[in-house]
Amino acid sequence: MLVKEGFSWPAFLFTFFWALIKGWWLTAILIFAAQAGVSAASYVIGFSAAGDTVLSFAVLFLIGAFANDLQRMELALRNFHEAGVVAGPNLGAAELRAFERIAALAA
Secondary structure (H helix, E strand, O other): OOOOOOOOHHHHHHHHHHHHHHOOHHHHHHHHHHHHHHHHHHHHHOOOHHHHHHHHHHHHHHHHHHHHHHHHHHHHHOOOOOOOOOOOOOHHHHHHHHHHHHHHHHO
16 A cells, blocks of 8 residues: 655545545544644633634644544554565656565565
8 A cells, every 4th residue: 555655635634534535543533632622722711712723723733733643653553564665756756666566576
């Protein structure tokens, strides 16, 4: 399975639902708790609506930034092993390079 390196827009935009679609129930609960905790903390501290929005976007950004790392950890927990790193301008090119590498190793 190929896992993209970099920012995950679906995780940034749909955080909680993104984790549920992936089947990561514990991650979804933790995301929900983090968002609720940030909102509660900003209320207790007395942040304005703008401050609360900035903090919420910071949490969303962190989730988007580390989502693909979470996916790699999830795969490692399911006994997948990292076979290597390939680069490409798009998914199709990266897949082609990965399959060429696998074919070269098998030969």
